[in-house]
Amino acid sequence: MVAPAETEASSLVVREVRKSFPAPDNPLSRRQVLDGISFSLGAGELISLIGPSGCGKSTLLRLVAGLDSADSGDLLIGIEPITAPNAERGLVFQDPNLFPWLTVRRNIQAGLVARGVLHEKKNEVDEFMRLVGLEIFANVYPHHLSGGMAQRAALARALINHPKILLLDEPLGALDAFTRMRMQDEVLRLWQARRTTMLLVTHDIDEAIYMSDRIMIMTPRPGRIERTIPVELARPRQRDSGDFLRLRSDILKFLHFAGKS
Amino acid sequence: MEPQEDLVPTAIVEPPSALRWRTMLAVPFAAGIALTAHTFIANREPPLETHSYRLLFIEVIAVSILLALLRRFSPGLRRWMANMWPIFTAAIVSVCVWDIVTLGLRMLPLPYFPGPSAVLRSLINDRVLLLDSTWHSLVLLLSGYTLGVIGGLISGICIGWSSPIRYWGMPLLKVVGPIPATAWIPLTMVLSPSATVSSAALIALAVWFPVTMLTASGISNTRASYLDVARTLGAGRAYLIFHVAIPAAVPNIFIGLFMGLGASFLTLVVAESVGVKSGLGWYVSWAQGWAEYGKVFAALIIMAAFFSTIMTVLFKVRDRVLVWQKGVIKW
Structure with a gap:
């Protein structure tokens, strides 16, 4: 059992978050990138955020990471x-x-090293290198x-800090199809082994269905979460099962219509 | 075919080909020609003492034959010979041509262009003073260079990292920096207690500008994503500066160090010939004052060896420090 306090500490709450940037063509006006984003992420959950490029997925992730700040709205880890x-x-x-x-x-x-705890945790370095199979x-x-x-x-570099939430910004986007499928299993293995809460940004629908507990679909200009779809397929998932393919075509249809409106 | 010869692993002792022999014999052969030419020229000029010049080429012939015999035992030596012998041959031929043009045909006016034998004689006769001058130059150069590099790194890191410092520092850097360090000579001679101190300060100034400029641009151009990643790993400001921005700027910093080194050579020679009463720059102008151009050329040869050695050392340091770049960037 996971202690309740830990559950609370690991959960992410995003409430009515807005963010705008100066428009590139006209510096006087601002372009709304995120328009009232709300969702929450429970401890140990793996949620995907999908949507076309430019819909503000990466901006949202940067806000959660704390690298940028929102114009309005709340971003909380537990109650912090x-x-x-x-x-974390x-x-x-x-x-x-990589450096x-x-x-x-x-x-x-x-x-x-950055946190000044290398001395106490030296043995963990080997553990994490083994975890991702890079010892040699x-x-x-x-x-x-x-x-x-x-x-x-x-x-491994991100996991060694035992983060409560791991934010993944299209982490497998640059890999070839075979490596990508292997790495999806790898990430799932790490997720199951460590029960780290994960927020995965991707534009690959198959990847989102294969990996996540829930899929949030974003639409652009201004960025909104249009729909949240739970994925209730048993793990390990089959990429060619009927349910998988049905879900896939539902999402595609939705994205298609959302793009038209 | 012969070109493939070089691809054969050197551990296997291959029979020396015709090409190998030609390369190998080029050095003693060229030295022999130079020696013969000189003997022929010098015989028409009996009063000249050119014993050491001949001895040099006899030594070259002896050593090259010795190495040719030893090459069988060392693959490293063989590779080095294959690589360097054409260059050595060209050098020997150049000296021979110089000898013929000056001493033999008298095509260049004396005393401004002495032959190589006269230069060698000056080099040997004045070796104590030359060595002493080299030592003084080295001390002055290193103290000025070190000072300039330390100053340049500090100001470059500050300007590159902090935007208020960049706002105030950059205009100063852009206005003052491009003034050649040697243009400050009149001022420093008045301000400083000793010529040596002021020369070291001038060299430091000459080095400081490029090092600051390149360090600052390297630091401020650190990839934003490296800094973002480091922040999400829990990095504080010290880590961001010393473990991310500075390592990312090191390739740029080395460009600054090389530019600074070039500037320091220039400033050293000018400062020595104007103010300081020692060093190679002083030696050149002193020898020129006595119209001893053999010594001028001797000092130039020493300078060439001296400066290029220092340059080589910096290259080695860079290769060491930037070992992580091998394969990323072609040098």
């Missing part, structure tokens, strides 16, 4: 408002963004890694 980036909310981008001047091992332990690449520089390996290192 999000004000600044924090090691890990972030993985589409580009692994090229550090070896794989030093990249993975970067969070421990410990002393290799990132440019020697393939895209999938680099993304696994980035995941």
